[in-house]
Amino acid sequence: MIFSTSSELVRLPARGLVYVEGDGNYSVAHTAGGSNYTLSMQLGQVEERIADCMHEGDSPFFRVGKSLIVNSRHLAYINPKRKRLVLSDAEHFRYEVEASREALRDLKYLIENIVDVKKDNAAANIAIDKTLAEGKEADHA
Amino acid sequence: MRDKNEIDDNKIRIIEGRRKISSMFVTPEFAQPFKDEDDDFEDDKPKAHKASAQRKGVPSRKRFYLRWLVVSLIIFLMAVVVLIYAIRVGRNQLMQHNASQSYHSSITTGVPVAGKDKPSAAPATVSDPKEPGFTEVRDTVINGRGLSLLIPHNAVPSLEVGMDVMDDTEVVLLLQAADVRGDNGKINCAFVRRGEMLTRGDRKAGFCAIIDGHVSVGVERYSPLLEEAIERQGDFFRQYPLVSGGLPVSNELHNKALRRALVQKNGETFAVLSKERMTLDEFASLLTALGAEQAIYLVGSKAFASYRTKNGTNVKLGDRHEWENINFIVWH
Numbered sequence: 001m002i003f004s005t006s007s008e009l010v011r012l013p014a015r016g017l018v019y020v021e022g023d024g025n026y027s028v029a030h031t032a033g034g035s036n037y038t039l040s041m042q043l044g045q046v047e048e049r050i051a052d053c054m055h056e057g058d059s060p061f062f063r064v065g066k067s068l069i070v071n072s073r074h075l076a077y078i079n080p081k082r083k084r085l086v087l088s089d090a091e092h093f094r095y096e097v098e099a100s101r102e103a104l105r106d107l108k109y110l111i112e113n114i115v116d117v118k119k120d121n122a123a124a125n126i127a128i129d130k131t132l133a134e135g136k137e138a139d140h141a
Numbered sequence: 142m143r144d145k146n147e148i149d150d151n152k153i154r155i156i157e158g159r160r161k162i163s164s165m166f167v168t169p170e171f172a173q174p175f176k177d178e179d180d181d182f183e184d185d186k187p188k189a190h191k192a193s194a195q196r197k198g199v200p201s202r203k204r205f206y207l208r209w210l211v212v213s214l215i216i217f218l219m220a221v222v223v224l225i226y227a228i229r230v231g232r233n234q235l236m237q238h239n240a241s242q243s244y245h246s247s248i249t250t251g252v253p254v255a256g257k258d259k260p261s262a263a264p265a266t267v268s269d270p271k272e273p274g275f276t277e278v279r280d281t282v283i284n285g286r287g288l289s290l291l292i293p294h295n296a297v298p299s300l301e302v303g304m305d306v307m308d309d310t311e312v313v314l315l316l317q318a319a320d321v322r323g324d325n326g327k328i329n330c331a332f333v334r335r336g337e338m339l340t341r342g343d344r345k346a347g348f349c350a351i352i353d354g355h356v357s358v359g360v361e362r363y364s365p366l367l368e369e370a371i372e373r374q375g376d377f378f379r380q381y382p383l384v385s386g387g388l389p390v391s392n393e394l395h396n397k398a399l400r401r402a403l404v405q406k407n408g409e410t411f412a413v414l415s416k417e418r419m420t421l422d423e424f425a426s427l428l429t430a431l432g433a434e435q436a437i438y439l440v441g442s443k444a445f446a447s448y449r450t451k452n453g454t455n456v457k458l459g460d461r462h463e464w465e466n467i468n469f470i471v472w473h
Contacts, residue, residue, distance in 0.1 A: 022144070044146030047156050054158030065150040102151035110153070 001053040003029070005040045012037075014053065014060075018074050018087050018095055020046050022067040032074070034093050043067060065103045075111065080104035274313035274472065276448035280416075283427050287416030291316075291448055292409065296472035297354045300334050300376035306469055307445055310455050313472040314448045316401060316412055317440035318349070319378040321464050328466050330379035333370045339466075346390075347382035347437030349403055349470065351375055356410045358403055358435040360385035378468070381421060384436035389425035400424040401439040401446070403470065406432050412439065414446075439470070 001017065003010045012031060021028045022043025029046070030036045039046060047069060050061050060072045070087060076094075077086035080101045088094040099107075148154055274296035281288050296313035306315065320329040330342040343362050350357045350366035352375035357366055360382035370377035382390040383402050397418040404413050413431065415424055421438065428436045445467075446458040 042144045044144035047146045050156050051159050053160065054156065055160045056158050059156050059158040061156040063146070063148060063154045063156055065152065066144075066147055067150075069156065100151045103153050106151075106153050 001050060003037075003039050003041065003046065003049055007040060010037045010039060015071070015073060017050075017061075018071055018093065019097060020069040021097070022046070022069075030095055032089060032093050043069065062107065064099050064107060068097060068099055070097075072111070075107075078104055078108045078111070080108060273453075274449070275451040275453075276314045276472075277451065278448070281431075283430050286419065286423075286427060288427060288431070289414040289416060290411055291414065292411040293448075293472040298351050298356055298410070298470055298472045300332075300351065300378060300468060301471045302328075302334055302339070302466060302468045304461075304463060304467060306471055307447070307461060309471075310449075311473060312447055312449065314412065315469050315471045316403075316446045317444040317459075318468050318470040319380060320440055321466050321468070326464065326466055328378075328468055331367055331377060332379070332468065333367065333375070333377035334468075335376065336371050336374035338371060343379065345379040345381050347380045348377065349380070349437060350377045351470075356405070358405045358410065358437055360390055360435070360437070378470075381438035382436075383421065383425040383438055384428050384433045387429065387432075387434050389422065389429045392421040392425070394421050396420065398442045401441040401444070402428055402433075402436045403439050404428060404431070404433045405435040407434075415441075 001012050001014055003012075010029065012029065016032045018030050018032055020030070020039075020043065025040070025042055027039045027041055027043050027046045028036050029039055041049075043063075043066075047061075047063055050059070050069065054061070061069055062072055063069050064085075070085070074087040074089060075085070076088040076090065077084065079085075083098050083101055083104060085097050085099055085104055085107075086094065087097065272295045275294055277290075277292040277294060279290040279292065281290065291314055293314040300318060306312065309315075319332055321327070322329050328340045330340065330345045331348075332339045346360050346362050348357075348359055348361065348364050348366065350359075350364070350370050352366065352370055352373050359366075367377050369375065380403075381392050381394070383392075384390060384404070397420055399418055400415040400421065402413045402424065404411055413428060413433075413436075415427070419427075425436070443459045445461050447456060449455050
């Protein structure tokens, strides 16, 4: 994946990108090597770039809330109650990020219930919404 | 500017990939998302291999030129080494050629000793004790450099210590033998006179042993002739080696001075004096070219020396030094 602006270029393999934090007009990409790169682009632009680079049905990246994009391949720990999300490969890196409880709850639910997200991202998004909706209905029932 | 893809903080969304599966085969090599690097060189993807080969084309060309540069440099260095070797061999051969030429000789005369002028007798051999002893002087030029050969005839060598012998007019040939140390005034290295060892030391590898009138010149750190000289009342001293077995011996002294040597060649023992200043190595090379089989250094520069010519003329060279342990190899 290449993130290029007029002033810089950052090239990362997909599996090397662990998560991206948005901060206004800048985003910070955190890598599996422990380094991070500040990109002169909004998180939405980063999302676009990731979508351009990923094959159909083959993207492990989730946008979580307004300011987070995570690589689900590196999800190691989700605790919605404590708003904690840990991304790690259990060997070389470990990042702990914060997200809203609801977003983490939905993420946890998805990981548990949707077996093959990779096959069809679009269908998966629909399934996400459907599953989440059913789940919430069941909760309320 | 607002993020057009922004979602609610409580929402999540999969980021859908847009690249078509069929586009994988025309994917530029730098945009290979979501593929392990180990998958890049699969057998069933020849275009990927071609792309990677093309990618390596530029550096391999540089490697090619670099390799040839290194090879050319090595060949050049080897050629330089061969050239230097050829020049040295050629020079040695030229020196050998010069030495094989016959010498042009001249007799050097000095102030005749009063009352002792004697007509030259018939040519005498070195070992003929009945004829008066004299020193034949031959001047020669080797490789453009002048040498004087002092060849004693009808005389027997021995070692002497002290200044008295410098005034002895019966001397056929006299040359300073071993060095005298400047710090303590003693003779440098092993020195035996009439079987008595005056000093010890074998730092200088060259030696001269005089036992029963027979002179041996050689290059050996340990020589049994030292013990033999002691046992048989002979003489022995050490000096810098110059020639051994017809080959020059290298010395670490690189200063230039007038040089002298004790030489053995074809059974004869004689002295060689340089006419100009040179290093020991240069002197050794000239002696080798002269045909010396064995040679050791004798004290040179302005060391005292004397010889008697065939017509009885007594010739003195160098300066007198008033040293207690000054020592000479003397032919009587």
